[in-house]
Amino acid sequence: MASAKIRPALRLFFESGVDFIVVGGVAAVLHGAPVDTFDLHIVPARNDENLLRLLDLLESLEAIFRIQPSRRLKPDMSHLRSTGHKNLLTRLGPLDVLGSIGRGLSYDDLLPHSTEMDIGDGVRVRVLDLETIVAIKEELRSEKDLAVLPLLRRTLEEKRRRS
Amino acid sequence: MDEDAEELKDYSEDGVDLTLVRWFLSLTPAERLAYLEQHSGDILEIRRLNGLR
Numbered sequence: 001m002a003s004a005k006i007r008p009a010l011r012l013f014f015e016s017g018v019d020f021i022v023v024g025g026v027a028a029v030l031h032g033a034p035v036d037t038f039d040l041h042i043v044p045a046r047n048d049e050n051l052l053r054l055l056d057l058l059e060s061l062e063a064i065f066r067i068q069p070s071r072r073l074k075p076d077m078s079h080l081r082s083t084g085h086k087n088l089l090t091r092l093g094p095l096d097v098l099g100s101i102g103r104g105l106s107y108d109d110l111l112p113h114s115t116e117m118d119i120g121d122g123v124r125v126r127v128l129d130l131e132t133i134v135a136i137k138e139e140l141r142s143e144k145d146l147a148v149l150p151l152l153r154r155t156l157e158e159k160r161r162r163s
Numbered sequence: 164m165d166e167d168a169e170e171l172k173d174y175s176e177d178g179v180d181l182t183l184v185r186w187f188l189s190l191t192p193a194e195r196l197a198y199l200e201q202h203s204g205d206i207l208e209i210r211r212l213n214g215l216r
Contacts, residue, residue: 119192
């Protein structure tokens, strides 16, 4: 199995003009939390113009649903318009396109809680704040969330101590 | 506890390795992402070499 190509994937997102926010483990890593993650999670803006750009990009990434890779089911506009999670496999690795996260938070809800980050070579991506990542995990309190919360909280404390 | 003493703590009370957190925070976002890719790629390669999927 090939490793996830997160930077090349984010570069393609940046170049495509898709409005999106990086969330999940990769967002935590970008904020300095040393967590392991193997997939990229994004929340796109759900207006049709943006979703058409996203659909084109997913086509170029040869995206299919991970649940039954042998059937090679491709996401379409109706999938992208939904608030649910689209767990995809692309030629650059696993990609989760999330219509909403937490208790129904959409791109518009998350936008004020995100910052733009330079990830190298002129690529800038919008990333969910670490404070909001922690708050969402504290609210959801799944076992997976609870396991990573101490590390995220300590990273947040260290960041605050340094600023 | 003053700041110097806090810096000398290796682990938080809930078991988090603070030295790892400080090291990772010393990197730029681009470097953090590069490390993540390398790290996850290495783990998958080791699993592949051992016949694991």
